[in-house]
Amino acid sequence: MHKKGMISRVYSQILSTVQDQASLHSRAQWSPDVGEFAGDVWDAALESVLGNFSFSLHKLSQLFILHRAYRTPVQLYRWGRLESPDCSICRVQQGNFIHMLWRCPSYIDIGMRFFNLFC
Numbered sequence: 001m002h003k004k005g006m007i008s009r010v011y012s013q014i015l016s017t018v019q020d021q022a023s024l025h026s027r028a029q030w031s032p033d034v035g036e037f038a039g040d041v042w043d044a045a046l047e048s049v050l051g052n053f054s055f056s057l058h059k060l061s062q063l064f065i066l067h068r069a070y071r072t073p074v075q076l077y078r079w080g081r082l083e084s085p086d087c088s089i090c091r092v093q094q095g096n097f098i099h100m101l102w103r104c105p106s107y108i109d110i111g112m113r114f115f116n117l118f119c
């Protein structure tokens, strides 16, 4: 019984350290685009995602965005998986994370058409 409690505490400590390192890595990835996230801002963003979306797929999608886990054409190009780093939608600019999620003019156009069609 004593060993089980000790193993659980060690496991919890290791898991906490890994989660902290993953959060630091994710936060650092945002720095070139939006500046540095303060720890409380990051925690609030994480809580918002986990608390505001009742549907698991939406939570997962938002967590992927927050942790920048979506693979972009720029990353896939660096890894030798694509022949070009260009955006796969507009094919005009490089497909980095910010472009693919917010700045692609073709994607915005498609989104607006969808919005006008259904809203």
Ligand SMILES: [Zn+2]
Pocket: 087, 088, 089, 090, 091, 092, 093, 099, 103, 104, 105, 106, 107
């Ligand atoms: Zn684009």
